[in-house]
Amino acid sequence: MASPVLPKLVGERVKRREDPRLIQGRGTYVDDLKITGMRHMAFKRSDIAHGTITKIDTSAAEKMDGVEAVFTGADIAKILAPMPIGTPFPSPPHFAVAVDTVRYAGEPVAVVIAADRYVARDAADAIVVTYNPLPAVVDVEAAMTGKPTVIHKDFPNNLAVALVPSGTGVAPDFSVIDNTAVDKAFADAEVTISQRMVNQRLVPNAMEPRGVLAHWEPGKDTMTIWSSTQNPHILKTMIAAMNGLGQHQVRAIAPEVGGGFGAKINIYAEEYVASVVSKKLGMPIKWIEDRSEAFVATTHGRDILGYIDLAAKRDGTVLGLKMRLIADIGAYNMLLTAAIPTLTMLMANGTYKIPAIRTTLTEVFTNKTPTDAYRGAGRPEATYFVERAMDMLAAELKMD
Incomplete structure (x- = not known):
């Protein structure tokens, strides 16, 4: 049997295989994905850099048509441990959704789940958070x-x-x-x-902001998570660990990624929250970052x-x-x-x-x-x- 002839690569003009579908708009990104029964997630974020949370009023959000669930940081902390890091250095606890103190503008303080993305965002805006502001430290020296x-x-x-x-x-x-x-x-x-x-x-500011779709299937005891990530293998490991699942129960998929530049290596709060909420509610949960969020949340x-x-x-x-x-x-x-x-x-x-x-x-x-x-x-x-x-x-x- 003759050995296969390998193509010459050095010094040749090698065509990229992925270009045709991308330049014709036939790529598939996280926001293109739709699953039956999918719900949308939005975050209420801190508008101050430093302060203690004295009250969160979610009543107006909960009454809005199309809103199915609202979670505060205290609610999420019951089903999600503080987020792990990937280095051996000492680190303070970091809750995916702030529990009692916010430490930067843009930190999540509440989560809304709704049938429609725009309802979810409107409901997040309707949440009223009262803070006791603390001095913000912004000069590194x-x-x-x-x-x-x-x-x-x-x-x-x-x-x-x-x-x-x-x-x-x-x-x-x-x-x-x-x-x-x-x-x-x-x-x-x-x-x-x-x-x-x-x-x-x-700000890294990729053309495609971050996005995640988490799908827990109760009948199969499996989690599939699609994310605009540079790091699907570590995402799989972290999602499994934080949900108390075995590696064989989680599948992480990175579809087309519209730029990452290193910022999409991290495993983010939104990915963890989408996974635990999908598991708790038994439905697919999707979150797509908007440009304003990208400036403070990525x-x-x-x-x-x-x-x-x-x-x-x-x-x-x-x-x-x-x-x-x-x-x-x-x-x-x-x-x-x-x-x-x-x-x-x-x-x-x-x-x-x-x-x-x-x-x-x-x-x-x-x-x-x-x-x-x-x-x-x-x-x-x-x-x-x-x-x-x-x-x-x-x-x-x-x-x-």
Whole structure:
């Protein structure tokens, strides 16, 4: 039997197989899916950045035609444990729907299930939430100095993660650190550069916002969940665990995904809530994020402050680098939140041979939307810091 002839790929124009159906509008996205008996889900979200919930009045929403169920955070907490994270760092409890305190604008505080998407949204708007506002922490440096408002009681000074090298050997930030060598590099330097740099926070803003459809089938004891996700295998694992199901009972499907850029790696509150509500009510539950929600409910990217120092000789030889990083991770740890800034540390020197490097990292809670992966996930931040510092050194030395 002759061996199959493999197509030549290197140097050839290889056509993408998925393009024809997508450019002809024949792709299938989460919002295209419809199941008999499907209900729509909408969220009431906090309109303040920080405060305690003193009262939630759902009576007007419950009376609206087409509304089938309304859940507060306390209701959801009875059927859904706090959301897990994917890193080993300490993390405060994070309920999918806030129970007694909101910590960022856009945090869910109630859930509506209705026969129609627009009824669900109108009903969510009809829910009245009374808050006792608390000071909002929005400056990452102020958040950890003096006597700031504490966002999570078990995290004084709002410090989520602090990775500070011990001095020699392999440090907690996974880098090889020799403080003596770094200090000597700067003592011997003929020129030094110091700069405070901000890698700003941003909204990923994919063309297709997030969406989920969860379908619990009581007769089969199985859950199928469709999601606009980059991470269907972990979604399956998490949904099974949070619903007390075996892996064999859950099927996770990622249909066409209209952009993700890292932000759809996370497993979100809306996915967990859709699954437990579908199981509780015994009907398919669908949620589609609107653009305004996407700005506050989908994880943000970047938001790392860097204090950068370079030591060099007049001939352009770089002797040492110090990089002190402060990451504003927002109100909670999400799936990979705490891990992303560690990648900035790992790539501190970029493509340059720098014999002595010291990096430190502090991750800080603030009253903002949580951050997580976004395009390059920590590595573009490192590139910006070191390349900007090298530009400044080149300008100082009048050297390309």
